[in-house]
Amino acid sequence: MTFHTALSGLHAAQADLNVTAHNIANANTTGFKRSRAEFGDLFPMTAYGIASNAIGSGVKLERVAQQFEQGSINQTNNALDLAIAGEGFFTVSDNGALAYTRAGAFTPNRDGFVENAMGQRLQVFPPVEGSPGQFNTAQLSDLRVQIGESSPRASTTITALTNLPASAAPPTTTPFDATDPTSYNFTRSLTVFDSLGASHNTNLFFVKDSTLNTWTVHTQVDGADVGTGTPVTYGPDGQMTSPANGQIALPLVPLSTGAADLNLTIDMARSTQFGDAFTLTSLSQDGFATGRLTDIEVTAEGIVQARYTNGQSTPLGQLAMANFPSPQNLRQLGDTTWAESFAAGQVQRGTAGSPEFGSIESGALEASNVDLTDQLVNMIIAQRYFQANAQMITTQDQITQTVINMR
Known part of the structure; x- marks a missing residue:
């Protein structure tokens, strides 16, 4: 024996x-x-x-x-190298069969699908159409990086946060002439965009009227007058009283480039008339040109965003995290991946940063x-x-x- x-x-x-x-x-x-x-x-x-x-x-x-x-987390500076700081697994799809891994070395393939070295595609919760910042956590989809350009958006609103000096005197020259600086008090410029993404230089001119607390705002696009000017008035407290909502609707600006006519509104609701100094805290508009993809960003919550040269970002999905009541009983598949098993318990899905899952570190790998x-x-x-x-x-x-x- x-x-x-x-x-x-x-x-x-x-x-x-x-x-x-x-x-x-x-x-x-x-x-x-x-x-x-x-x-x-x-x-x-x-x-x-x-x-x-x-x-x-x-x-x-x-x-x-x-x-x-937990293994140590090493920085790589590759945006699609992902590490989990805490509990949970990445979900990957191997031709429809789901697997789970802690190895976060991912790259886009030739079709833009993000996958690991074994060709398993990273799974995300897709964005909800028409609901910015919302993701469908009841559905899994392959993460795909959009290689194409970001579509332009025509400008519709110009927002001017300014203070016009109450002590200003009317210009010495009348009527208003954009080429004559003595016919207006102040001017500022910005760029707006049409529906095709082309830029157009826009100038705002502020002219003090002889009537107390009254100004006229003139607008030019590409050197051409837009309308004849709009009067704005302020009360004794320096707040705008007319137009009542602070919105100056400009006439349509026809374009010869094939783009839709510009339909602009100047928002001066927060402008004031105080003191003797002209200030322009901000002058902005809501349009943008066509953009090219510059990089991919992954937040700590696992939200994957594509960033473009026009300053815009597009959410591509939120990483679909998974965990199990007994991870030790997962079925090993090799290649640092695991599959579900009865002994491991029912899979629990969620998002990074929630109480049940760790956070995501982009540009890093777990050793x-x-x-x-x-x-x-x-x-x-x-x-x-x-x-x-x-x-x-x-x-x-x-x-x-x-x-x-x-x-």
């Missing part, structure tokens, strides 16, 4: 060495989780169970348990959680364990030989 007991010890030591060798071999594998060999003792069974004075008959390998503690020092020490222990069991077999052989040689 001693031979079989010691032989089970040899098998256990060999299994421990195999697990340790596997851990050491993957010490530099991104997202790898080390394993641990767990053993249990063996006792012979009788018809009535295990006798109280039974001698054990060896050891067996109970399971190889994965250890999912293997293998500690080489621990593994080398464990290798020595397993080696000694193997040698001791081998010595037990040698000792039993000597005893057996002695018994055989007795006369």
Whole structure:
């Protein structure tokens, strides 16, 4: 019996060495989780169970348990290198079959789909059409980077946050002439865009009227007057009283480029008339030109956005995170991926940064959680364990030989 007991010890030591060798071999594998060999003792069974004075008959390998503690996070400066700081897994699709991984080295393929080195596509919750900032968490879709250009948007509103001096005097020259600086008090310019993304230089002119607290705002687009000017008035408290809503609707500006006519409104609702200094805190408009893709940004909440040269960003989806009640029981697929199993429990889906999931670090990768020092020490222990069991077999052989040689 001693031979079989010691032989089970040899098998256990060999299994421990195999697990340790596997851990050491993957010490530099991104997202790898080390394993641990767990053993249990063996006792012979009788018809009535295990006798109280039974001698054990060896050891067996109970399971190889994965250890999912956090690995260190290393910066890479590649926006689509993703690391999870905390719990959870990335969800990937292998031709429709879902798998889960902590290895976040992703790149776009030739069609723009974001995938790992095995061709598994990263899964996201898609944006909800017509609801900016909202994502459909009940649906999974492949993350795809839009390689094309960002469409332009025609300007519709010019917002002027300004203070016109109450002490200003009317210009010395009348009527207003954009080419004559003595016919207006102040002017400022900005660029607006048409429906095709072409830019148009726009000038605003502020002319003090002879009537108290009254100004006229003139507008030019590409050097041509737009309308004849709009009067604006202020009350004794310096706040605008007319037009009542502070909105100056300009006549349509026809264009000869094939773009739709410009339909502009000047928003001066927050303008004031105080003191003796002209200030323009901001002058902005809501249009933009065509944009080219510049980079991809991933937030800590896993929101993936495409950024363009026109300053716009388009949400492409939110990373679909997954977790399990018992991750140690996930089925290993190799390539640092896992599949669902009954023992692991029902998959739990959610978003990064929520209580059940860690946050996302873009431009970083999670390293293997293998500690080489621990593994080398464990290798020595397993080696000694193997040698001791081998010595037990040698000792039993000597005893057996002695018994055989007795006369």
